[in-house]
Amino acid sequence: MSEQRTGSAGGGIQQLVERALALSTADDCIVIAEERTEANLRWAANSLTTNGQMHTTKLMVISILRGADGASVGTVSGPVSVAGADTELTALVRAAEDAARAAGPADDAADDAAELVPPYEPNGDWDAPAAVTGIDVFADFAPALGAAFARARRDGVLLFGFAEHVMSSIFMASSTGLRLRHDQPTGRLEVNGKSADLTRSAWVGQATRDFTDVDVAAVTADLDRRLEWARNRVELPAGRYETLLPPTAVADLMIYLYWTASARDADEGRSVFSARGGGNRIGTRITEQPLTLYSDPAAPGLQCLPFQVTPVSQDESVFDNGTPAERTDWIRDGELANLYRSRSWARRTGAEHRQMIDNLLLVSSQGSKSLDEMIAGTRRGLLVTCLWYIRVVDPQTLLLTGLTRDGVYLIEDGEVRGVVNNFRFNESPLDLLARVSEAGATAPTLPREWSDDFTRAAMPVLRIPDFNMSTVSQAS
Amino acid sequence: MPSLDPTFLDLPAAALADAALGRARELGVEHADFRLERVRTGVISLRDGQLENLAEDARLGLAVRVVHDGAWGFASGIERTPQAAAELAERAVATAKLSRVLSSDPVRLAPEPVHRDASWVSSYEINPFDVSQAERVARLAELSQRLLAADGVDHVDVRLMQAQENKYYADTAGTVTNQQRVRLYPQFTAVQVDVARGRFSQQQTVAPPTGRGWEYLLGTGWDFDAEIAELPELLAEHAKAPTVAAGRYDLVIDPTNLWLTIHESIGHATELDRALGYEAAYAGTSFATLDQLGRLQYGSQVMNVTGDRTAEHGLSTIGYDDEGVATGRFDLIRDGVLVGYQLNRQMAEAHGFGRSNGCAHADSPGHIPLQRMANVSLLPAPDGPSTDELIAGVKRGIYIVGDNSWSIDMQRYNFQFTGPRFFKIENGRLAGQVRDVAYQATTTDFWGSMEAVGGPQTYLLCGAFNCGKGQPGQVAAVSHGSPSALFRGVNVLNTVSEGGR
Numbered sequence: 001m002s003e004q005r006t007g008s009a010g011g012g013i014q015q016l017v018e019r020a021l022a023l024s025t026a027d028d029c030i031v032i033a034e035e036r037t038e039a040n041l042r043w044a045a046n047s048l049t050t051n052g053q054m055h056t057t058k059l060m061v062i063s064i065l066r067g068a069d070g071a072s073v074g075t076v077s078g079p080v081s082v083a084g085a086d087t088e089l090t091a092l093v094r095a096a097e098d099a100a101r102a103a104g105p106a107d108d109a110a111d112d113a114a115e116l117v118p119p120y121e122p123n124g125d126w127d128a129p130a131a132v133t134g135i136d137v138f139a140d141f142a143p144a145l146g147a148a149f150a151r152a153r154r155d156g157v158l159l160f161g162f163a164e165h166v167m168s169s170i171f172m173a174s175s176t177g178l179r180l181r182h183d184q185p186t187g188r189l190e191v192n193g194k195s196a197d198l199t200r201s202a203w204v205g206q207a208t209r210d211f212t213d214v215d216v217a218a219v220t221a222d223l224d225r226r227l228e229w230a231r232n233r234v235e236l237p238a239g240r241y242e243t244l245l246p247p248t249a250v251a252d253l254m255i256y257l258y259w260t261a262s263a264r265d266a267d268e269g270r271s272v273f274s275a276r277g278g279g280n281r282i283g284t285r286i287t288e289q290p291l292t293l294y295s296d297p298a299a300p301g302l303q304c305l306p307f308q309v310t311p312v313s314q315d316e317s318v319f320d321n322g323t324p325a326e327r328t329d330w331i332r333d334g335e336l337a338n339l340y341r342s343r344s345w346a347r348r349t350g351a352e353h354r355q356m357i358d359n360l361l362l363v364s365s366q367g368s369k370s371l372d373e374m375i376a377g378t379r380r381g382l383l384v385t386c387l388w389y390i391r392v393v394d395p396q397t398l399l400l401t402g403l404t405r406d407g408v409y410l411i412e413d414g415e416v417r418g419v420v421n422n423f424r425f426n427e428s429p430l431d432l433l434a435r436v437s438e439a440g441a442t443a444p445t446l447p448r449e450w451s452d453d454f455t456r457a458a459m460p461v462l463r464i465p466d467f468n469m470s471t472v473s474q475a476s
Numbered sequence: 477m478p479s480l481d482p483t484f485l486d487l488p489a490a491a492l493a494d495a496a497l498g499r500a501r502e503l504g505v506e507h508a509d510f511r512l513e514r515v516r517t518g519v520i521s522l523r524d525g526q527l528e529n530l531a532e533d534a535r536l537g538l539a540v541r542v543v544h545d546g547a548w549g550f551a552s553g554i555e556r557t558p559q560a561a562a563e564l565a566e567r568a569v570a571t572a573k574l575s576r577v578l579s580s581d582p583v584r585l586a587p588e589p590v591h592r593d594a595s596w597v598s599s600y601e602i603n604p605f606d607v608s609q610a611e612r613v614a615r616l617a618e619l620s621q622r623l624l625a626a627d628g629v630d631h632v633d634v635r636l637m638q639a640q641e642n643k644y645y646a647d648t649a650g651t652v653t654n655q656q657r658v659r660l661y662p663q664f665t666a667v668q669v670d671v672a673r674g675r676f677s678q679q680q681t682v683a684p685p686t687g688r689g690w691e692y693l694l695g696t697g698w699d700f701d702a703e704i705a706e707l708p709e710l711l712a713e714h715a716k717a718p719t720v721a722a723g724r725y726d727l728v729i730d731p732t733n734l735w736l737t738i739h740e741s742i743g744h745a746t747e748l749d750r751a752l753g754y755e756a757a758y759a760g761t762s763f764a765t766l767d768q769l770g771r772l773q774y775g776s777q778v779m780n781v782t783g784d785r786t787a788e789h790g791l792s793t794i795g796y797d798d799e800g801v802a803t804g805r806f807d808l809i810r811d812g813v814l815v816g817y818q819l820n821r822q823m824a825e826a827h828g829f830g831r832s833n834g835c836a837h838a839d840s841p842g843h844i845p846l847q848r849m850a851n852v853s854l855l856p857a858p859d860g861p862s863t864d865e866l867i868a869g870v871k872r873g874i875y876i877v878g879d880n881s882w883s884i885d886m887q888r889y890n891f892q893f894t895g896p897r898f899f900k901i902e903n904g905r906l907a908g909q910v911r912d913v914a915y916q917a918t919t920t921d922f923w924g925s926m927e928a929v930g931g932p933q934t935y936l937l938c939g940a941f942n943c944g945k946g947q948p949g950q951v952a953a954v955s956h957g958s959p960s961a962l963f964r965g966v967n968v969l970n971t972v973s974e975g976g977r
Contacts, residue, residue: 038948044753048547050844051575052948053551053567055552056842074530076533078533078536079534079536081555099532099609102613106528107523108528135570142578158753162947164947190758192757268669269630269670276674388760388885393894393914395676397975401883422885424883428975431976452947474887474890
């Protein structure tokens with residue numbers, strides 16, 4: 001468990017929030033406060049390189065002025081310290097009001113979409129102190145890591161990696177009387193193992209809420225197995241290969257798809273989810289497989305913010321802050337089921353409000369196999385470790401490019417035969433879903449490419465009969 | 477000339493530094509440094525002429541970094557009292573003790589002259605935060621409405637990012653610096669939708685992000701009125717342009733595109749921490765390893781690249797880095813050969829470079845300084861050709877303007893770039909746009925195929941606000957100067973057929 005210290009501001013971040021609301025002279029006001037503590041360890045070549053403990057308290061003030069032409073909004077955020085609380089709070093609130101005055105009517109303030117969320121039964125104990133973390137969260141992990149370094153030195157392996165634990169306590173209050181809070185732990189471990197000559201490289205990652213479920217010995221055993229696989233090296237040319245995409249790779253591709261799933265972009269004809277002839281593709285079939293892509297704030301082990309927090313309006317709207325989050329299927333049984341949209345856009349298009357939620361799961365109703373079982377069921381194909389440097393090549397088709405990293409393995413007759421060179425791929429996640437020939441059992445995973453921003457995912461292994469490895473990368 | 481912001485100077489920086497450094501000394505550190513930083517950022521965005529968001533943020537905090545018993549320790553916080561600063565020093569020493577048992581070689585820092593009470597302010601005229609928000613919104617709305625009114629433009633996105641950074645630095649050697657810089661990134665995107673065919677096309681401005689102030693949007697350093705005026709026609713032509721035939725082409729690449737290729741394939745590849753493996757598990761390593769210094773043929777003879785933290789209006793430009801090192805300009809590639817790396821004090825000492833070349837940077841008070849990128853720039857040929865003259869030397873090729881998507885492998889070998897605008901070159905002349913182009917190459921092959929670089933008249937300082945590195949992730953702004961340049965026989969993909977369509 002994380003260290004239970006009291007947060008800053010005399011244990012009363014709630015008081016700062018109330019004080020900011022009281023200082024507001026705007027017609028409406030939303031205050032969002034975050035108490036954030038972090039601890040991390042980073043290492044390279046079996047030695048710690050950097051580490052740190054960080055703490056910050058931030059307040060965001062959203063001021064809303066209502067006039068004949070509609071509502072205008074200004075958002076200003078900044079740090080608040082104990083010493084400077086009064087002057088800092090006053091400055092923040094006045095700056096937000098100035099910004100709202102300068103802004104003019106907001107685009108997303110149409111009709112009753114501009115009404116703020118009314119109070120409802122609180123989800124947590126508003127008055128309890130903010131949860132915090134510190135370097136002590138690694139009390140058991142750090143010695144285990146030290147032991148792993150010693151083993152790695154003995155075995156001629158170099159370990160590189162990063163362990164991080166963040167505790168973010170969010171408090172939201174508005175002039176409607178709404179009071180919501182949530183403590184969000186976010187942790188991750190990434191370990192990269194290399195042979196001493198750097199020709200072999202493997203990676204294992206894990207998301208964790210508190211590091212109590214991290215088994216360093218199991219992580220290094222997985223690395224060792226992969227480094228052993230890599231002793232036999234096979235050069236393969238670019239081309240289309242039957243490929244097993246592991247959960248981390250599937251997560252990175254699906255997260256990009258999710259980020260692109262804006263209803264407004266689709267309705268305006270500007271997205272891969274736009275329909276020919278106008279409108280969006282909701283209701284159309286994406287894949288023949290019984291796959292469901294969804295987000296759920298209550299997903300076990302992947303619990304996340306149960307209400308909407310939107311600092312600025314973009315595809316989402318500040319007016320929707322505090323809306324309860326509930327499970328949302330984005331793709332249901334192979335059909336596009338939902339796109340995210342603000343209440344304002346929902347109203348304009350006669351659709352329902354759908355907020356983005358900070359986790360993502362893909363499940364096949366027929367998926368039961370583990371990775372090892374899927375390897376065993378492969379006559380000839382590639383097994384990818386993870387993907388890297390994923391970027392959009394063509395937004396029209398959501399064609400993404402990126403690279404394989406830290407091990408592409410050749411499978412023949414149900415067994416891993418050796419390691420293959422890395423490849424650059426060009427693929428669209430939507431096209432991949434359409435071509436999936438088999439999906440395994442869903443398991444929690446750390447999305448390697450996006451783990452700075454997105455760590456909560458559970459995905460299956462996907463078998464793609466013809467994955468486009470566009471060119472060979474010399475990187476090893 | 478702008479001066480240091482009095483609201484930052486009012487903060488008790490010296491007293492906090494004294495408390496933190498004093499406590500660190502008492503605890504027996506070999507080195508300690510203290511930063512008080514304020515980073516003010518603003519975003520204004522409009523969608524189809526309507527204000528979408530107007531937001532400002534500030535980060536203000538202090539950081540203490542120590543070397544204790546040969547190990548690094550770091551702590552940061554937001555309380556601005558001498559007692560809190562001293563506690564940060566204690567916490568930094570505590571993390572150093574924890575890390576000591578997991579560390580091997582003791583940390584030593586390259587020597588640096590002491591810079592007492594130095595101050596530095598970047599080169600801009602009008603701090604954007606001094607311009608009323610209403611005036612800023614009005615200027616963006618005006619340009620946005622002009623675009624939206626044009627034929628064939630269905631949607632317009634506008635986004636302006638603004639930043640003001642203040643850094644106070646003090647260390648146990650006696651260096652004290654007080655610095656301020658300002659930067660700006662306006663971008664306008666026009667979209668055309670073909671509803672019947674279910675297709676859309678877009679074009680964005682190629683105006684670079686810059687270390688200038690609000691004057692940038694009023695005509696200093698860039699003519700936004702002119703660029704906005706020509707965007708609709710470029711979009712119309714792009715929308716109906718034929719798709720490219722994949723194959724090998726000669727490329728003339730404009731600085732608005734080439735800067736990003738420089739960033740990815742040279743800028744990151746010549747970071748010594750990457751070459752040494754510190755970033756192996758995350759950002760990656762580099763093919764340009766230390767054993768190849770002075771020998772690696774990076775590119776053709778016409779290739780000369782410098783790292784520079786002094787270029788006027790450069791996004792990475794500053795007087796002193798986050799280890800108190802006075803910045804400068806240094807060679808990375810000379811006549812096509814790798815001759816240097818970007819350094820910090822620890823690496824400079826450990827690998828015999830003598831003094832650091834000043835590339836340590838932390839993006840916020842909450843983060844530890846890492847080796848971050850200088851403005852890494854490709855030098856023009858002193859009497860080199862114009863872009864038209866480069867195009868005149870191509871029989872069958874493509875002229876590329878503006879950047880779009882980018883991706884490169886973790887050792888900086890294999891890359892693929894796209895762009896918003898591609899013009900066919902036929903017999904030395906431009907022959908209309910093509911679309912769906914990506915170029916893909918291996919770094920040394922690509923730079924080896926560079927036959928000519930343009931003259932100073934083609935040179936432009938471009939760059940990015942969003943260069944990511946490190947864990948926890950840090951984001952830095954950096955510029956890259958480049959002339960137009962001519963490359964022979966580069967592999968061009970058709971992105972539609974790549975997608976299997």
